Each structure stands twice: as C-alpha cells, then as structure tokens.
Amino acid sequence: MATRVETFGRRRLRAASSSFDRHIRLWLIAPAVLIILALTIFPLAFSLWVSFVEFDFSVSNEHPWVGLDNFRDNWRDPVWIHSLKVTAILATASVVVELAIGFLLALAMLRPFRGRRPLMTLFVLPLFMSPVIVGGFFDLFLRRPFGPMNWLLNQIPWMGDVSIDFTNDFPWTFISLIIADAWQWTPFMFVILLAGLSSISDELYEAAEIDGAKPRQSFFFVTLPLLMPIVLIALTFRFIDAAKLFDIIYSLTRGGPGTDTYTSSYYLYQQGFEFFHLGQGTAGSWMFLVFLTVISFWLVRRLLKPLEA
Amino acid sequence: MAVEARRLRRRPAAGASRAVRGTKFRPGAIVRFTFIAIYLAFLLVPLYWAAVTSIKPQDDLLVDPPVWWPADPTSVHYDTALNSFNGWKGLKNSLIIASSTTVLALLIGTSAAYSMARFRTGGKHLAFWFLSQRLMPPVAVIIPVFLLYSRYSSEWLGFSLIDTRTGLVLLYTVFALPFTIWMMYAYFRQMPPQLEEAALVDGCSRFQALWKVAWPLATPGLISAAAFAFIFSWTEFLFAQVLAKDHAVTLPVALAGIVAGFQGNQYGEASALTMVSLVPALFLGILVQRHLVRGLTLGAVQG
Structure with missing residues (x-):
C-alpha cells in the first residue's frame, strides 16, 4: 500500500504546482526536527561545554576551562554515589511491586463481572494525576502525628500500639516512597498486562485442554510465555521512567531525613538550583544521561528483541 | 485463573464444566474479589482523605483521633x-x-x-x-x-x-x-x-x-x-x-x-x-x- 502511494506521489509531484508542494515531505517534518534540535540537542551540547568550565552565575562572564574537575567533584561527593544507589534501589523495588500487584489485578479483572467498567475507570485515574500531587496525598496521609495511617494501624486489634514515622525513619521513608509510586503507576502495569491477557486466543487454551493440560499447566505453559513480550515492554517503559524519580521525592520526603532519599534527579536539581553549582550539576547530568542511555539501550535490546523475532 | 476465565467466557452456559468443578462456590472468586476490594481501598482512602481535608474547618485538621467527616464542612480553603x-x-x-x-x-x-x-x-x-x-x-x-x-x-x-x-x-x-x-x-x-x-x-x-x-x-x-x-x-x-x-x-x-x-x-x-x-x-x-x-x-x- 505504502509503495503505491509513493509511486503515485512521484508522478503527481512532477506536475506539482508550487515548490512548496514539491518539497512538502520536508516542509512537514522540518518543524519537528528543528524544535527538538533547538530545545534538547542544542542545550545538551551547550551543557557539555558548561561541564568543562567554571560556570558561576554570580561572579563574572569569564568561564575558565577546568577540564574534568566538575566530574571529579561529583565522584568526591558521597551523596552523589549514594543517590545513584537510591535511584537504582527505588526504581527496581517500585517496578517489581507495581508489576506484581498489576499482574494480580489484571488476572482478577480479566473475567467480566457486574461493575467492571466503572472499576476500570477508577483504577486508571492515578495515571492522569501529577506525581507531585500524589506525593502530597501521601504526605498528608502518612505524616505523623496527624496523618491517619498510624491511627488506622492501631485499629487492627492485635497490632498493639504502633507509631511509625513514615516520612522520617529508615526504612519507612523508602517504603512510603514505594507505596506512593506504586499507587500512581500500578495501573500502568495493570492496563498493559490486561490488554496482553485479553489478546491471548481462546484456541490455544482449547488446544492445551485437549492435550490434557490442567489449568495450572495452561497458566505456566500458555499464558506466561505468551504474555512475556508484553511484560517486557511494560517493564522497559516503566523502569526508564522510574529511574527519573523526582516529583514524589520533592513532595513527600524532600530527600530527607538528611540526604537519605536523594535520587539522582533530586541531587542534580539540588546542585543546580539550590547551590547553583552549575558546572557540577551539568557534569552530573551528563553522566546520568549516559548511564540511563546505556541501561535503556540494554533494556530495549535485551528485552524487546524477542518481539521482533 | 485466566484459563478458567477464558473458558467460561467462551461458553456462557458452561454447565458441564461447572458440574465438574462442583457447585456455585468457588474459592477462586472469593480471592479475586477480596483482592479487588483491597486494591480499591488502597486507591480510594488517600484520595478520600485529601478530598475531606479540603472541606474541613481549621480546628478539625490537626486532631487525634482523625476526623473522617467534619461536623460542618466549609469551602473556606478553596477561597x-x-x-x-x-x-x-x-x-x-x-x-x-x-x-x-x-x-x-x-x-x-x-x-x-x-x-x-x-x-x-x-x-x-x-x-x-x-x-x-x-x-x-x-x-x-x-x-x-x-x-x-x-x-x-x-x-x-x-x-x-x-x-x-x-x-x-x-x-x-x-x-x-x-x-x-x-x-x-x-x-x-x-x-x-x-x-x-x-x-x-x-x-x-x-x-x-x-x-x-x-x-x-x-x-x-x-x-x-x-x-x-x-x-x-x-x-x-x-x-x-x-x-x-x-x-x-x-x-x-x-x-x-x-x-x-x-x-x-x-x-x-x-x-x-x-x-x-x-x-x-x-x-x-x-x-x-x-x-x-x-x-x-x-x-x-x-x-
């Protein structure tokens, strides 16, 4: 179909009236390419330069070359290394939690029942909220002493007297962040996996049944293998986004207590816009970008490869 | 669970398979709906809390035990x-x-x-x-x-x-x-x-x-x-x-x-x-x- 359009197009284009019409394919694509070049590629190149000079906002217009000093400053800062670990841990943990809950929920919601439709709508609502607001919800809900979470836990008869400081005590800060992130992003896993589950053809289950497979066997030998490619897509997309975690940190723990819950994004934000260490901030941003690109490509290669086969 | 779902959807009047399975009582369904209910609570409680906080008078905000519904709701916070x-x-x-x-x-x-x-x-x-x-x-x-x-x-x-x-x-x-x-x-x-x-x-x-x-x-x-x-x-x-x-x-x-x-x-x-x-x-x-x-x-x- 596409080739036919193209040949038709060429014949037509030879007779095209204006030069605008003759080069329309380029005119149409140019704005998108130009605006991306102007606002991501150019700033990235600019920031590469900033990361090799001393760029202090207040002092002067002189920007002496400092070589790798800015990069070294990051690695000498234990908080930077800590933030990379926190990013890896939080991203992995929340993605695993979201995958597990999302998968179970997709299984539970697969079969139609009365009220399924409105429930579906409710379940996906968090996807349309601002993460900074979701962090705010949980701040309101968990913060001791007036958030109701501790009170709720105390209502469970055999719990005894609990008083957990969800936003200040290790490991509760991490758990709170994962809960907030899972609250927002479990629906992401859920809708994608549900689409995957519904797309598995009935005939395959019939064939398995005829071959004498028990439901458990069908699940492990039909459902799981067929669902795998979609699970991997969902994991890839979700992990890449989870590694950028910033908003929920900002509104729930503010990186605290101390610098315990600094993610890399939060650290770089602090460097750039609280301390105005712009050189160090851009150097860190570049390293973060490289890490993330390498991991993304690895994930896309490794995980999405089975799809093309 | 998925398998069962598929099969039942395909044959709505799946009398035979239900007979094999027993009666109306299916433990799977209880687990299923309990899970959905728990997830729903997890989803709605923080939302509800934020919504109700927005209409609470100032005195009801910082109290223990928490106020789940204010005696006299107010729109002053919106203002x-x-x-x-x-x-x-x-x-x-x-x-x-x-x-x-x-x-x-x-x-x-x-x-x-x-x-x-x-x-x-x-x-x-x-x-x-x-x-x-x-x-x-x-x-x-x-x-x-x-x-x-x-x-x-x-x-x-x-x-x-x-x-x-x-x-x-x-x-x-x-x-x-x-x-x-x-x-x-x-x-x-x-x-x-x-x-x-x-x-x-x-x-x-x-x-x-x-x-x-x-x-x-x-x-x-x-x-x-x-x-x-x-x-x-x-x-x-x-x-x-x-x-x-x-x-x-x-x-x-x-x-x-x-x-x-x-x-x-x-x-x-x-x-x-x-x-x-x-x-x-x-x-x-x-x-x-x-x-x-x-x-x-x-x-x-x-x-």
Missing part, C-alpha cells in the same frame, strides 16, 4: 487557596500553557507523522530518533535550558524566555512530540491512502490532501493524542518549578509552594488546590481510556 495562594493565576496559566502545548504539539507532530507515514521521510532512523527523545531524563536538559532561557535568550533573540508561558510551551511541546508523533504515525499507517489519492486526482495539492482529507479522517487519533499532550503539560512539575517562579507559575508549582512555604498548617489549602487541579485531568483521562494502552506504550501494544 483562600484560589485567591491568596496564586490559585487563580496558576489555574489560568496551566490552562493556557496546556492548551497551547496541545495545539502546537499536534500541528507539528501530526505533520511530521504524516510525512513519515506517507513519504517514508527519514526512514526507520528518524522514527527511532524521535522515539529516543522519550527516554531523555528531564533533569539532563533542565540546567542548560535554564541558562539559555535566563541568560542568553534576551541576548540572542531579543526577548527573555525565563518565567514566560511561551518558554514553557516550547519546552513542553518538545517533550510531548515523541508520543504525539508515534501515536499519529501508527494511525496514518493504518489509514488507507486511497481517499487522499482521489483528492489529488481531483486537483487538490498535496497540502490540501493533508489538510482537507487526512486530518479530518484522523480525528479519533488526534483526540487521544491531544488528551495525552494536555495531561502531560497539565501535570508536569520539574520544568515549571525551575522555569516559572512567578509570572508563569503553573498549578503544580503553586501547590508545591503552599506545601513548602509552610506557616502554621495549610493542609486545607493544599488539598483544595489539589482537588481543583484533578478535575480536567480526570475528565480527559476518562475520555481517552480506550486509547490508554496504545498511548502509554507509544503504539507498541494494541489495546
């Missing part, structure tokens, strides 16, 4: 949040910025997608270059963009982009483009080109064929792409926090300002503004629910 905490300004800016971004991203993105789908412009590489923009961490570009906006834009362009709606719209458009392009690319590719060919035969120019034939036909795709672009710009926080401190302040930034500039307790105001900001996003979310899966995976999974 304060909107009138004295940048609420109206944020609301207005967010609306203007999100709609402008939507229009711009749609115009630019659809054109590019059309060019790629119908003329194969740039081939596979260009398509993946657009896609790779989706992976870009915002924090990697925010410092240089801040520097360019605040320091160099007035030097080079003659006007400053810092703390302006234009500056934010341009940046949001760039970040909305990857999914706009990919969604529309997928849409145009599955749309048969015969109608446009007919228009060309009838003497339309290429551009008219796009403008008068392809665009109207792509309306359903355009609507869902538009909703995604709107929701993205409506909920974005990091860029706005850095680039729009005062004049162009958006709703999420105004909200974070209430929480951060803590004097006494402003839980009520923060919750009120939260509720206000949820409305349009939820409305649009419900509208695009059908295209959700495709939008979230940029067309990789068909919903």
Whole structure:
C-alpha cells in the first residue's frame, strides 16, 4: 500500500504546482526536527561545554576551562554515589511491586463481572494525576502525628500500639516512597498486562485442554510465555521512567531525613538550583544521561528483541 | 485463573464444566474479589482523605483521633487557596500553557507523522530518533535550558524566555512530540491512502490532501493524542518549578509552594488546590481510556 502511494506521489509531484508542494515531505517534518534540535540537542551540547568550565552565575562572564574537575567533584561527593544507589534501589523495588500487584489485578479483572467498567475507570485515574500531587496525598496521609495511617494501624486489634514515622525513619521513608509510586503507576502495569491477557486466543487454551493440560499447566505453559513480550515492554517503559524519580521525592520526603532519599534527579536539581553549582550539576547530568542511555539501550535490546523475532 | 476465565467466557452456559468443578462456590472468586476490594481501598482512602481535608474547618485538621467527616464542612480553603495562594493565576496559566502545548504539539507532530507515514521521510532512523527523545531524563536538559532561557535568550533573540508561558510551551511541546508523533504515525499507517489519492486526482495539492482529507479522517487519533499532550503539560512539575517562579507559575508549582512555604498548617489549602487541579485531568483521562494502552506504550501494544 505504502509503495503505491509513493509511486503515485512521484508522478503527481512532477506536475506539482508550487515548490512548496514539491518539497512538502520536508516542509512537514522540518518543524519537528528543528524544535527538538533547538530545545534538547542544542542545550545538551551547550551543557557539555558548561561541564568543562567554571560556570558561576554570580561572579563574572569569564568561564575558565577546568577540564574534568566538575566530574571529579561529583565522584568526591558521597551523596552523589549514594543517590545513584537510591535511584537504582527505588526504581527496581517500585517496578517489581507495581508489576506484581498489576499482574494480580489484571488476572482478577480479566473475567467480566457486574461493575467492571466503572472499576476500570477508577483504577486508571492515578495515571492522569501529577506525581507531585500524589506525593502530597501521601504526605498528608502518612505524616505523623496527624496523618491517619498510624491511627488506622492501631485499629487492627492485635497490632498493639504502633507509631511509625513514615516520612522520617529508615526504612519507612523508602517504603512510603514505594507505596506512593506504586499507587500512581500500578495501573500502568495493570492496563498493559490486561490488554496482553485479553489478546491471548481462546484456541490455544482449547488446544492445551485437549492435550490434557490442567489449568495450572495452561497458566505456566500458555499464558506466561505468551504474555512475556508484553511484560517486557511494560517493564522497559516503566523502569526508564522510574529511574527519573523526582516529583514524589520533592513532595513527600524532600530527600530527607538528611540526604537519605536523594535520587539522582533530586541531587542534580539540588546542585543546580539550590547551590547553583552549575558546572557540577551539568557534569552530573551528563553522566546520568549516559548511564540511563546505556541501561535503556540494554533494556530495549535485551528485552524487546524477542518481539521482533 | 485466566484459563478458567477464558473458558467460561467462551461458553456462557458452561454447565458441564461447572458440574465438574462442583457447585456455585468457588474459592477462586472469593480471592479475586477480596483482592479487588483491597486494591480499591488502597486507591480510594488517600484520595478520600485529601478530598475531606479540603472541606474541613481549621480546628478539625490537626486532631487525634482523625476526623473522617467534619461536623460542618466549609469551602473556606478553596477561597483562600484560589485567591491568596496564586490559585487563580496558576489555574489560568496551566490552562493556557496546556492548551497551547496541545495545539502546537499536534500541528507539528501530526505533520511530521504524516510525512513519515506517507513519504517514508527519514526512514526507520528518524522514527527511532524521535522515539529516543522519550527516554531523555528531564533533569539532563533542565540546567542548560535554564541558562539559555535566563541568560542568553534576551541576548540572542531579543526577548527573555525565563518565567514566560511561551518558554514553557516550547519546552513542553518538545517533550510531548515523541508520543504525539508515534501515536499519529501508527494511525496514518493504518489509514488507507486511497481517499487522499482521489483528492489529488481531483486537483487538490498535496497540502490540501493533508489538510482537507487526512486530518479530518484522523480525528479519533488526534483526540487521544491531544488528551495525552494536555495531561502531560497539565501535570508536569520539574520544568515549571525551575522555569516559572512567578509570572508563569503553573498549578503544580503553586501547590508545591503552599506545601513548602509552610506557616502554621495549610493542609486545607493544599488539598483544595489539589482537588481543583484533578478535575480536567480526570475528565480527559476518562475520555481517552480506550486509547490508554496504545498511548502509554507509544503504539507498541494494541489495546
């Protein structure tokens, strides 16, 4: 179909009236390419330069070359290394939690029942909220002493007297962040996996049944293998986004207590816009970008490869 | 569980299999609905708490045990949040910025997608270059963009982009483009080109064929792409926090300002503004629910 359009197009284009019409394919694509070049590629190149000079906002217009000093400053800062670990841990943990809950929920919601439709709508609502607001919800809900979470836990008869400081005590800060992130992003896993589950053809289950497979066997030998490619897509997309975690940190723990819950994004934000260490901030941003690109490509290669086969 | 579901859906009157299985009592169903109920509670309780906090009088906010429903609900927090905490300004800016971004991203993105789908412009590489923009961490570009906006834009362009709606719209458009392009690319590719060919035969120019034939036909795709672009710009926080401190302040930034500039307790105001900001996003979310899966995976999974 596409080739036919193209040949038709060429014949037509030879007779095209204006030069605008003759080069329309380029005119149409140019704005998108130009605006991306102007606002991501150019700033990235600019920031590469900033990361090799001393760029202090207040002092002067002189920007002496400092070589790798800015990069070294990051690695000498234990908080930077800590933030990379926190990013890896939080991203992995929340993605695993979201995958597990999302998968179970997709299984539970697969079969139609009365009220399924409105429930579906409710379940996906968090996807349309601002993460900074979701962090705010949980701040309101968990913060001791007036958030109701501790009170709720105390209502469970055999719990005894609990008083957990969800936003200040290790490991509760991490758990709170994962809960907030899972609250927002479990629906992401859920809708994608549900689409995957519904797309598995009935005939395959019939064939398995005829071959004498028990439901458990069908699940492990039909459902799981067929669902795998979609699970991997969902994991890839979700992990890449989870590694950028910033908003929920900002509104729930503010990186605290101390610098315990600094993610890399939060650290770089602090460097750039609280301390105005712009050189160090851009150097860190570049390293973060490289890490993330390498991991993304690895994930896309490794995980999405089975799809093309 | 899935297997069982499939089988029952296929044969609604599956008397035989139910007889084999026993009677109406199925432990699976109890587990299933318990799980759904627990998840629903997890979802709704924090939402409810924020909603009820926004209508509580000041005295009910910081008490133990917590007040689950105030004796006399009040709208005073909405009033304060909107009138004295940048609420109206944020609301207005967010609306203007999100709609402008939507229009711009749609115009630019659809054109590019059309060019790629119908003329194969740039081939596979260009398509993946657009896609790779989706992976870009915002924090990697925010410092240089801040520097360019605040320091160099007035030097080079003659006007400053810092703390302006234009500056934010341009940046949001760039970040909305990857999914706009990919969604529309997928849409145009599955749309048969015969109608446009007919228009060309009838003497339309290429551009008219796009403008008068392809665009109207792509309306359903355009609507869902538009909703995604709107929701993205409506909920974005990091860029706005850095680039729009005062004049162009958006709703999420105004909200974070209430929480951060803590004097006494402003839980009520923060919750009120939260509720206000949820409305349009939820409305649009419900509208695009059908295209959700495709939008979230940029067309990789068909919903």
